[in-house]
Amino acid sequence: MTPTIYLVSLILPFILLYQYILLPLFLSPLSKIPAANPLSPITNLWILYIRWRNIENQTLLRLHQKLGPIVRLAPNELSVNCYEGGLKTIYGGGFAKDEFYVRRFVNYGKVNMLCMTDNKAHGLRRRMLSSVYSKSSIMSSASLRVTSRNMLFDRLLPQLVKSAEAGKPVDVFKLSYAYSMDSFMAFQFGLKLGSNFLLDTKERDWYMDAFFGRRQWYFWSDNFSGLVGGLLRVGIHLVPKWITIANHEAADWILKKCDLAEEMVSSGEELPVGDVPTPYVQERAAFRKASGDGGDGAPEDYPYRWELASEMYDHKAAAMETSGDTLTYIFYEMSRHPELQKKLRDELLKLDPPLKCSLEGDAELPEFKAVDDIPLLGAILQETLRRWAPVPGGQPRVTPPPVCSLAGYDNIPPGVKVHSSAGVLHRNPEVFPNPEEWTPDRWLDSSDKQTSEMNRWFWAWSSGGTTCLGNNFATNSMKLVIATVYSNFTTKIVDAKGIEQDEGYTAGPRGSKLMLQFDRVK
């Protein structure tokens, strides 16, 4: 052994001991923060184990209840759940997104707004895409009025009437997913090109089976994407092959819709208002205006083909699951509270025109604003988004240079992964008394001071510069369907087995099912 090798072998253990044990355990500024587990300061194995068991949300809730607003999950990862020194600093302060988003949400090999980790690029993209989803655009959209009318009166009500008359229960989970997808895609691509999950159950099941199949494998693709990709290159499918194939099919499905929308728009032909692919048209124009270089596609591709497809794919995915889960929980809670159904119906029947069922095809919608302004409907939606937040998991960001302070701890270095979670924030009993209870009245009867505190902690849409892009669309779409259903029907539970919320970044009912009986109100 040469003297150098001898010296290195003597010193190396001390360097490793310092770097991987002493520094993270005792000397790092993070060492003062309560650790989730004795192993957390020195290895991420513990949090990986929790994620592998798919119990992260409930574990974080329990830890925060015990240890307070900030918890160290791994040497370089913190969970922070408070407003001051938490949400305000991380999300209000524009901390950049973590690589998690790239691993989960890149489509066609192209980043979209949701997975842009560079703040400047993200801000630019957001400015390009947001105007079509602003509240004023949604409330006044002519195409959305036509597509919404079609969803409610032509696709949804006739099948609910049929089920009610036959005394047949309805799987409201599937119905909510189908409505959420159709109502969004009809806006995105127009009625002609949008999905038709409400009427075409084969198309719906094809899409939903692949969607739920994929979810079980997120642990591997989120945490070991390199390994998954590497093994795939040598023909080994860690994630089952059928899921890879289904992913390709879903990607082709949306790409085809983009190609058809492009053909329609570039032909210059005047379209019936319900067939106008409104967000596609506006986002296409925004891309062309912003750079004019045509994007990264091949010469034969139309400009920005892949950038647009990546955004379109992401938006429809964001729309279906979140709104589908929220609607399922609204129907569930309303079915447990018949007195609230009656109270809401009394309010809804004041709409002009009311959303009463007409199977003759001559029904009209009231103004969106009139539906939006019903306080009880707003409270029902808000409380459902609180109690059953459809994105309950952590939204990871990265601490910026040089240092920052979080939840009373100073000198937190750059590059630390930090996240807050609606599932924890929404269960703070000091802000939301009896947090496990679903109580819409808390949004109607609380003092101004209490309401403003609840609003600061309410985080279903996230906050800051990366808050949900589609919140105005989703709010309008969900309010319309709830208003339509309870103007015409009462609902009661037939089978709610598996209604408890699953785990994950996004999460809905564990059983993926809710059977309700609809009875017509004359």
Ligand code: HEM
């Ligand atoms: C109940 C319905 C919905 C809920 C609760 C919801 C919730 C959220 C949340 C919590 C985020 C932040 C995610 C994160 O940073 O980790 C988000 C982002 C986003 N949502 Fe939604 N969402 C809903 C519906 C929609 C719809 C209909 C669209 C369609 C346009 C949409 C598009 C997006 C996009 C593009 C982002 C990324 C925003 C950015 O990075 O600037 N969402 N949503």
